[in-house]
Amino acid sequence: MYRVLISDPLSEDGIKPLLEASDVEAVMDASLSHEELLKEISTSDALIVRSQTQVTRELIEHAPQLKVIGRAGVGVDNIDLDAATDHGVVVVNAPDGNTISTAEHTMAMLMSLARNIPQAYHQLKQNRWERKKFVGVELKNKTLGIVGFGRIGNEVAQRAKGHRMKVIAFDPFLTEEKANKAGVQHGTLEEVLQQADFLTVHTPLIEKTKHLINKETIQLMKPGARILNCARGGIVEEDALYEAIENGKIAGAALDVFEEEPAIDHPLLSLEEVIATPHLGASTVEAQENVATDVSLDVMDVLRGGAVKHPVNMPSVSSEVMEQLAPYFTLAEKLGSFLSNVTDGALEKVNVYYSGDLLDVDTTPLTRISVKGILKRYIGERVNDVNAYKTASDKGIVINEQKSTSTKGFTNLVTIEIETDQEKRTISGTLLNGLGARIVKLDEYSIDVVPEGHLIVIHHKDQPGAIGRVGSLLAEHHVNIATMQVGRTNQGGEAVMVLTVDKAVEEDCQEQLGGVADIQQVQCLTL
Incomplete structure (x- = not known):
């Protein structure tokens, strides 16, 4: 008999596979104190959580029988993946269950933003009939820019096309062929920003997407454009968005997520042009049931030695x-x-x-x-x-x-x-x-x-002085060269220079390197 501990609230319909399994004892208690949780986990074979329970190394170390941790949802920020892997515990999640709910919530926010619905309703609740104040815009023939064209981005695009919007999308994995198949225009990030009347983001929050929509990128957008974020707090730089709305560059914003939650008394919420919801993208009966079902089935598969659909960490x-x-x-x-x-x-x-x-x-x-x-x-x-x-x-x-x-x-x-x-x-x-x-x-x-370390890859012409000019410029920026390797195909032809340096190269230094004589391309990376 496998003991499965569920320490966060989950849909009872969603965990039916666990409740009906003859070889599973499901224990659900979302009110456990830290001490009680440590005691309960010590005899459990599996743990299922949402975002409330913090699955720390301490918790995992108190669970000698633990074989699998299930996250009923996508994000696993509350789970110590390294600790789970160290102890041979498989972590699974449910990335598909909230696709429709998030896409639909994005469209609800889009239409509410276009027609000022929350603001108008608020005025009515205060016994004010303000028709002229809340003149909106139509979605037909407007351009929706989508940054991040995965499952959710694609679902949003299909719904937007139903409103006869033009859709242009950017994603590192999106090609012209894939865009054509989805019936959307393929664009660079800059093209999406420049063309969008409404901009919606659907990317994960990683180093490269943190504050992707910032003061500089907002300046590329049309005056009067509107921004939506129903993905992850932190993709949109909130101070820059506030400033852009205040100065009239951006006409409004719809936010379901914030960089720090709960976002009580947030400056953006003081702006009449901003509508917001408290992270409701996955909050539908169906989505909660779907993620609970998906993670329940995966947890049972792990316990029984079967194939896992949505593993997150490395199995033994x-x-x-x-x-x-x-x-x-x-x-x-x-x-x-x-x-x-x-x-x-x-x-x-x-x-x-x-x-x-x-x-x-x-x-x-x-x-x-x-x-x-x-x-x-x-x-x-x-x-x-x-x-x-x-x-x-x-x-x-x-x-x-x-x-x-x-x-x-x-x-x-x-x-x-x-x-x-x-x-x-x-x-x-x-x-x-x-x-x-x-x-x-x-x-x-x-x-x-x-x-390993900080590397600079430079494509250049194999000409006298090229290496010296690079070294001198790096010295001006106090960047010390640890190693240098040069490869070429023939004398005086194309060549590549790979340098290991003691610290990351700043953007202005990289730009100046690109302007050095005989230098064709400069790329900096850290391994």
């Missing part, structure tokens, strides 16, 4: 596989991360090639880690060794794995090739005895680079 692997592959884990992820950070365009295909010592080994876990390294640039910590393949598949990215007897002079070699709608890039790496991971080739250039 056999000691034999770990022993053979563990030395390559860091190399594979760093190669993927490096290449994705220097490649432009929407991802379409990833090819991973193995040779040498890896010829007769099951390298599937390595490929997953490579894909994780690639996708982290776009998705952040939501992608991991387990869900990397499914995440790629959901984005329409093709993953290929091949093996070759050609080692090109190395005992072992891992080569990753990325194809986007703009270019094809490759990187090769190896493990050198006693020296660890090395990047040995970038595209056609042979190099020898340790894949």
Whole structure:
């Protein structure tokens, strides 16, 4: 008999699979104190939570029988994933259950924003009949800009088209072909911002999307445009939005999420042009039932040793596989991360090639880690060794794995090739005895680079003085060069310079490097 502890309120209809299972004892109590929770978890095989319970390392360490943690929803910020993985506990979530509810809530906010419905209702409640004050705008023939075109973004687009809106979307994974299939216009982030009458964001909150909509990007928008955020607090910089509404640049905003919640007495709520709800995107009867059902089924699958639909962290692997592959884990992820950070365009295909010592080994876990390294640039910590393949598949990215007897002079070699709608890039790496991971080739250039720390990749003409000019400029910005590698195809032709530096390069320094004579492209990254 498996004991499943449910420590947050969940839909009883949603957890029916648990309640009806003959081999499961489901215990639901959302009022447990910290001490009571520690006691209850000590004899539980599974824990299911929403966002209320903080699943800390301490909690996990008090659960010797724990095999799986289920999050009835998408975000796992309240779960210590590292601690779960350290203790061999699988974490699962339910990313699909609230897609429709969030898309519908976005449309409700969109229409309310366009027609001033909350403001007008508030006036009526105060016995005021203010028809002239609340003249709105029609959605027909307006342009909806969508930043983030995953499941929810796509659902919003289809509903907006039903209102005869024009839709333009940006997403790192969105290609012209995929956009055409969805019936929307493909655009860059700048094009979406410039064309949108209404702008809605549907991205995860990661380093690259935090304050994506800020003072600078808002300036690209039309005067009188409107902004919606029903995704994650922090994607929109709230101070910049407040200022833009105050000075008339932005006509209004609809917010379901805030950077810090609960958002009581928030300055934005003082503006009549702002409408808001208290994080209701997933708050429908159906969504709550869906996420509860999805996570219940996944939890039971883990307990019974079946396949898991929505794993979040890395499951344990056999000691034999770990022993053979563990030395390559860091190399594979760093190669993927490096290449994705220097490649432009929407991802379409990833090819991973193995040779040498890896010829007769099951390298599937390595490929997953490579894909994780690639996708982290776009998705952040939501992608991991387990869900990397499914995440790629959901984005329409093709993953290929091949093996070759050609080692090109190395005992072992891992080569990753990325194809986007703009270019094809490759990187090769190896493990050198006693020296660890090395990047040995970038595209056609042979190099020898340790894949860690702050790196600068510079494409340039192989001309006298190019290296010196780069070094002098970095010195002016107090950036110390630790190592430098230069690769070229022929004398006086195209060349690549890879520098390891002691600190991250600031944006103005990177821009100045791009203006140095004979420098064609400068890319900075941190591994």
